[in-house]
Amino acid sequence: MLDADESVELRALQARAYGRAGALNEAEAARLRELEAGRARGAERPAPTRPESHATTPPQLETSTSIVAEGGGPAASGEVGATGAAHGESALRRHWPVVVISAAFAVVGLVLGWLIFADRGPAPMHLTAQQQEWQSAIVASGDFDRGSVRAMTQEEGVVIWFATKNEGADVCLVLGHEDATAPACTTREQATIQGVNATLAKPVSSAQTYDIQAQMFLTQSGEPAVITRSFITSSQSTSMFxxxxxxxxxxxxxxxxxxxxxxxxxxxxxxxxxxxxxxxxxxxxxxxxxxxxxxxxxxxxxxxxxxxxxxxxxxxxxxxxxxxxxxxxxxxxxxxxxxxxxxxxxxxxxxx
Structure with a gap:
């Protein structure tokens, strides 16, 4: 016969084992079987005033009897005491796949979220040995934040770099070719709204130059987006080619x-x-x-x-x-x- 504390404990374990989202570990399942067995032994002794009745089924247990077991239809309330262990094990077996599938979906969701929303930035641009020397000179100048200089694209051999200044408060567009560089910087707010422009003239001949123009905006995520264009001009003409x-x-x-x-x-x-x-x-x-x-x-x-x-x-x-x-x-x-x-x-x- 169970005392009041054991009855409360039994109802709690039954609700967890037979409920929609219930699950028990091995120790809790063993304790449930022990309590159900104790209650069944008490129910076999007839009560003096109600000899025809079994022990009163707790409300929680009545709810649990609507659960469909693995092998067939709904379990009757009168069979719970005799088959409690089987039902406990069945509930555990029934909910383990749900737990595993839920965990798998959670992992997949985390991976997809990282792939979609992670701020990894653009892939690094491959630089030739000569272009790497140009970048090293820009870094060595000390004009930009340490580690912020990165090459984004090139136009007619002129490399376009992104960099920051003042601990990231300002963003810069740097055009470079051989010994010539053309930096232009502005605040992050202005770069998002109006962008930043830079132009570098690359000699073609004694009378002609390649004018390389670049314009950079910042996306909502703070990444640079660059537009480039180039044309040939002459000191003796206003035409562009x-x-x-x-x-x-x-x-x-x-x-x-x-x-x-x-x-x-x-x-x-x-x-x-x-x-x-x-x-x-x-x-x-x-x-x-x-x-x-x-x-x-x-x-x-x-x-x-x-x-x-x-x-x-x-x-x-x-x-x-x-x-x-x-x-x-x-x-x-x-x-x-x-x-x-x-x-x-x-x-x-x-x-x-």
Whole structure:
């Protein structure tokens, strides 16, 4: 027969063993079997006033009898005393897979969270031996926080580094090539809102330089995002070219057509074929030229004095394999743009 304390202990163990999320260790399961056996022995002795009744089933135990055992249907309340040990072991066996699966999901969740949200930063950029020397010189200057200098990308051989100053309060964009560096720094707040810009001029020849421009913003996570662009400029011209080959083509075009080299520039492309504009040296007329790589390229000119008009258009028709392509370039003080129309057909196309 169980006393009051043992009855309370029995009900607690039964609730943990047979409840929806119950689980017992070996010692607790053994104690449950011991208490249920003691209660069963007490129930076998008939009570003087209620000989036909078994011991009263605790409310918690009645709830537990709705649990479906591994081998069949619901266990009846009258069988709990005789099969308590089996039910305890069954409950333990039943809940161990749930515990293991829950733990596995927790581990997977932690791993996925680390992969998605961990702040690992961009992969380090591979530097040549010479570029590593440039970086070592930047680090040795002492202008930036220790360990903060890291290479992000390069443009036409110019390396772009990210660094910080003042213990991380300021962020910097550093462009470097050989002995030339171009640093630019600002606060983290300004870099997030407006970004930071830096430009470095890399010599191409005695008269031309590669202008490398970089702009850096900070993402919401604080990581740098960089945009780069480059073009060739000349001290003798205001024109800009995308590459050395394009700059050389402009020089050849000036020799073939008589256009002023200082005024020649690319206004658009038809696939990979450049469309040029420039001012004729002898007549001062404004001209539109197709390709320019041939000795006598297709070209049309207008009076450059009419540039003051708001809307002026140069129209050039080029026939290739019987198909006409029209190039219309609008210029003046307003918006300037090139329109390419393939398969152009018009009665006055030849006259224009």
């Amino acid at each position: 995308a590459s050395e080959a394009e700059a050389e083509a402009a020089t050849s075009l000036a020799e073939r057509t008589g256009l002023d080299r200082r005024t020649i520039l690319v206004v658009g492309y038809d696939d990979e074929v450049p469309i040029w504009t420039g001012i004729d040296t002898s007549t001062q007329r404004y001209c539109l030229v197709y390709d320019g790589s041939m000795p006598d390229p297709p070209m049309v000119c207008d009076d450059s004095l009419m540039l003051a008009d708001a809307d002026r258009t140069l129209v050039l028709d080029v026939v290739d394999d019987g198909e006409t392509t029209r190039y219309e370039y609008q210029f003046g003080y307003g918006q300037q743009y090139l329109t390419v129309t393939r398969g152009w057909e018009s009665d006055d196309a030849a006259g224009e």
